[in-house]
Amino acid sequence: MGSIFNAQQIVNGLQLGSIYALIALGYTMVYGIVRLINFAHGDFFMVGAYAAYGAFFLFNAFLGGSGLPMAAVTLIVAMAAGSVVAALTNRFAYKPLRNKPKLSSLITAIGVSMLIEYLFSALPFIGASFRAFPVLIEQKLYKIGTATISNYVVIDLLVAATLMIGLTFLVRKTALGRAMRAVSQDKDAAKLMGIDVERVIGWTFLIGGAFAGAAGLLAGMTYPRIFPYMGILPGLKAFIAAVLGGIGNIPGAMLGAYIMGLAETFASAFNSLLGEGIAFAILILVLLVRPRGLLGEKSADKI
Amino acid sequence: MNSLKTPRLLFAAAGLYVVILVMNLTGLLNDYFLHIINQSLIYVTLTVSLNLINGLTGQFSLGHMGFAAVGAYVSGTITTLLFNVKPTLVNYPIFVLALVIGGLAAALVGVLIGFPSLRLKGDYLAIVTLGFGEIIRTILNNISVVGGPRGLLGIPKFSNFHVVFVVAFVTLVVVRNLAQSSHGRAFLAIRENELAAELVGLNTTRYKVMAFAIGAFFAGVAGGLLGHLLQMAHPTQFGFLGSVLVLIMLYAGGVGSLTGSVIAAFALTFLTETLRMVLDSLSDMTNLPLGDWRMVLYALLLILIMLFRTEGLMGTREAKIVVLKEDQL
Numbered sequence: 001m002g003s004i005f006n007a008q009q010i011v012n013g014l015q016l017g018s019i020y021a022l023i024a025l026g027y028t029m030v031y032g033i034v035r036l037i038n039f040a041h042g043d044f045f046m047v048g049a050y051a052a053y054g055a056f057f058l059f060n061a062f063l064g065g066s067g068l069p070m071a072a073v074t075l076i077v078a079m080a081a082g083s084v085v086a087a088l089t090n091r092f093a094y095k096p097l098r099n100k101p102k103l104s105s106l107i108t109a110i111g112v113s114m115l116i117e118y119l120f121s122a123l124p125f126i127g128a129s130f131r132a133f134p135v136l137i138e139q140k141l142y143k144i145g146t147a148t149i150s151n152y153v154v155i156d157l158l159v160a161a162t163l164m165i166g167l168t169f170l171v172r173k174t175a176l177g178r179a180m181r182a183v184s185q186d187k188d189a190a191k192l193m194g195i196d197v198e199r200v201i202g203w204t205f206l207i208g209g210a211f212a213g214a215a216g217l218l219a220g221m222t223y224p225r226i227f228p229y230m231g232i233l234p235g236l237k238a239f240i241a242a243v244l245g246g247i248g249n250i251p252g253a254m255l256g257a258y259i260m261g262l263a264e265t266f267a268s269a270f271n272s273l274l275g276e277g278i279a280f281a282i283l284i285l286v287l288l289v290r291p292r293g294l295l296g297e298k299s300a301d302k303i
Numbered sequence: 304m305n306s307l308k309t310p311r312l313l314f315a316a317a318g319l320y321v322v323i324l325v326m327n328l329t330g331l332l333n334d335y336f337l338h339i340i341n342q343s344l345i346y347v348t349l350t351v352s353l354n355l356i357n358g359l360t361g362q363f364s365l366g367h368m369g370f371a372a373v374g375a376y377v378s379g380t381i382t383t384l385l386f387n388v389k390p391t392l393v394n395y396p397i398f399v400l401a402l403v404i405g406g407l408a409a410a411l412v413g414v415l416i417g418f419p420s421l422r423l424k425g426d427y428l429a430i431v432t433l434g435f436g437e438i439i440r441t442i443l444n445n446i447s448v449v450g451g452p453r454g455l456l457g458i459p460k461f462s463n464f465h466v467v468f469v470v471a472f473v474t475l476v477v478v479r480n481l482a483q484s485s486h487g488r489a490f491l492a493i494r495e496n497e498l499a500a501e502l503v504g505l506n507t508t509r510y511k512v513m514a515f516a517i518g519a520f521f522a523g524v525a526g527g528l529l530g531h532l533l534q535m536a537h538p539t540q541f542g543f544l545g546s547v548l549v550l551i552m553l554y555a556g557g558v559g560s561l562t563g564s565v566i567a568a569f570a571l572t573f574l575t576e577t578l579r580m581v582l583d584s585l586s587d588m589t590n591l592p593l594g595d596w597r598m599v600l601y602a603l604l605l606i607l608i609m610l611f612r613t614e615g616l617m618g619t620r621e622a623k624i625v626v627l628k629e630d631q632l
Contacts (some may be wrong), residue, residue, distance in 0.1 A: 036426075037426045037429070037430065093606060093610070096610055100613060101613075102425055102426065103363055103425060103426075104609050106363075106425075106429060107550070107554060107605065107609050108605075108606055108609040108610065110365075110550075111602050111603075111605035111606035111609065112602075112606060114547065114598065114601070114605070115599060115602035115603060115606065118595050118596075118598040118599045118602060119599050119602075121595045122593070122596045122598075124591055124592075127592075128592075128595060232543075236433075236437075239430070240430075240434075243430070272445075273445045276441045276444075276445075277438055277441050277442075280434040280437055280438045280441075281438075283430065283431065283434050284434060284435075287422070287423060287431055288422070291422065291423070291427070
């Protein structure tokens with residue numbers, strides 16, 4: 001028997017970590033700016049997967065064609081769907097509660113999450129049952145050393161990396177990014193400096209939703225089975241990854257997500273019970289030992 | 304005056320008990336309705352005990368059903384696997400003992416969860432309690448002795464109206480007496496401003512752990528009752544969704560109001576059953592699976608409460624009979 005720490009597991013862990021990273025970024029950005037754990041974020045991921053599913057069949061029926069251009073179109077649709085749902089959620093559920101106690105928003109977020117999940121499973125043309133995700137791109141396997149790498153791994157890592165680099169550029173170099181950083185540091189001061197805080201919050205939800213939507217497509221493609229409740233566990237784990245990295249911290253979310261992906265893959269290889277529980281064990285450990293996370297700043301407010 | 308000393312809540316409860324019993328015996332209230340009343344009373348126990356943690360002490364817990372799961376599995380294991388007793392009158396002491404042990408086991412878990420709450424607040428605590436609830440569910444899913452993912456089946460039907468009613472009443476009285484005693488002031492002080500509470504010399508650690516332990520105990524007993532009513536305990540039955548359902552009841556009734564918890568637990572359990580019947584018959588007529596719309600309505604209800612009436616039905620007000628008079632203190 002070989003060690004569980006082999007190259008194949010590392011590849012699988014990085015692949016899973018890429019998907020977690022895209023979800024975790026949305027959590028961490030929203031938390032950084034409005035100090036809200038957006039419970040519904042995992043459902044934006046699910047909406048993205050379903051949008052990609054729908055888009056694939058729609059385009060296939062009318063235009064035909066497959067392969068890379070098709071995959072690119074479905075990716076855009078998935079990201080747009082995630083954005084739209086996130087923006088609507090922000091506008092109708094969170095915005096009216098902006099100045100109420102924090103817990104009200106948190107409970108509303110749980111409500112929104114339930115609403116999206118059950119609405120999807122109640123709608124007759126979606127339904128609660130599992131659906132097989134279509135093959136967007138033919139899977140190819142390459143053997144490198146002891147590990148087998150499929151082109152899906154490459155795609156997952158590339159899409160995640162591209163989006164993360166784009167986000168880093170946006171946050172560091174653009175006016176919107178500067179405004180986002182300002183709002184996350186001090187909302188009131190940012191308002192006094194003439195920043196339209198609501199507009200910044202709106203953009204944050206749009207970007208977070210788009211990332212979750214992209215993750216939905218990647219997850220659908222990689223683990224080809226989608227259902228209305230598919231967002232709950234990945235959402236929770238991505239959130240834990242964001243906490244692990246230091247919530248509100250963008251590089252932290254990426255780091256936390258890859259650690260989470262690797263930890264979960266190794267733990268599952270070791271024992272299935274451990275695989276299911278490792279995320280929560282990490283969460284409790286982090287909160288007890290280092291509540292601000294690996295890269296988080298010290299703050300009295302956070303704990 | 305003597306009338307001030309009468310335990311009005313006890314009289315009211317005894318009256319209600321007799322009325323329901325007589326209605327059932329005369330056939331005005333069939334067994335199906337009695338079953339729903341039993342379920343409502345178990346939800347009263349759950350909601351009132353969550354109110355102690357969440358409403359009075361202000362420690363936002365999302366894993367209340369996790370405590371109930373511990374109670375259900377521990378007591379179910381005792382009656383089903385250990386003694387394998389039939390639900391006859393002679394065996395009731397075993398059942399009561401099993402319920403208490405289940406409650407104590409849940410209280411122990413509650414203390415364990417109470418400790419992180421010493422360091423965490425608000426949304427972080429919510430996530431940790433949610434995580435604990437999921438861990439409990441995962442563990443239950445993987446213990447084959449208690450059925451694993453199939454659940455613990457064939458639990459004897461010990462729970463009946465009498466037991467369930469007494470437990471709900473005792474929970475209400477204990478939580479009320481706690482809430483309206485000097486301990487209760489301490490809980491409220493922690494909810495309103497923890498730092499200030501600590502500065503006036505309250506041992507906030509002790510009170511927070513106490514709230515978790517007592518709340519978890521009653522949730523564990525309620526879980527045991529539920530297991531012995533439905534004659535099974537299933538891991539998903541006690542998952543996140545179950546905790547959210549109790550949370551909806553708490554917020555619909557009004558956080559901090561025990562009266563509200565009781566009313567909401569009854570109202571929402573009956574609403575659940577009514578919707579189930581209506582949607583099932585609609586499903587039969589249209590051949591469409593409409594069952595999930597029930598949960599859609601619940602989710603909307605929760606969102607609308609938070610958006611338009613955050614304080615719930617009762618706010619922090621109590622019905623007169625739930626308030627202790629000066630001389631009863």
